[in-house]
Amino acid sequence: MNRRIAAWTIAAVAVLGLTACSGAPAAEDDKSTDSGDSAPVEETNTDQSVEEACGIVLPKLQEASSAAGEIDTTGATDPQTTVDQFNTVVDAFGEAADSVSNVEVQEATAAVHEDFVALSDVLSKVLIDQDLSAAENMGTITTDMTESATALQELCS
Known part of the structure; x- marks a missing residue:
């Protein structure tokens, strides 16, 4: 029973943290580049705008x-x-950070990724190792997740 409660709590915190990242993106397709391509662009140059x-x-x-x-x-x-399943989500955050060259956005996305890695570590300790004391840092992790997700959302809005 304690494992189920711990898992549900951690997953709920994770989903709440993710909602801060899922706001409406800034007008990303309203401006077209000189090339006029409509294909998705994953630029690798350092001149990428926020x-x-x-x-x-x-x-x-x-x-x-x-x-x-x-x-x-x-x-x-x-x-x-x-x-x-949770680690697949965490890996997607890392891949998102690696997919851009803009330093500000990359650092903000990497910060979100790092916070979710910390949550993943706690999840593993609680569920796999059955170490409920690992959840002691949940308050700090939750605060960090909220702050990093909010910073990314503010940067991108």
Whole structure:
């Protein structure tokens, strides 16, 4: 029973943290570049604007947020599956950070990723190792997640 409560709590915090990242992106497609291409652009140059980088990162974070909603928090699956599902979401955050060259957006997205890595570590300790004392830092992790997600959202709005 304690494992199920811990899993549900951690997953709920994670989903709440992700909602801060899933706000409406800035007008990403309203401005077209000189080339006029309508294909998705994942630029690698260092001249990428904040708006362009956010146009790449935010949809990826929204997709990860949707995937987080499908994590089994009922306890119907084994704990390792729950951790694996959550780690897939966390990995998507890392990939989103790596997909842009704008330093500001990349750093803000990396900060969100790092906070979710910390949450993943706690989730693993609680569910796999059954170490409920690992959840002691949840307040700090939750605060960090909220701050980093808010900073990214403010940068991209």
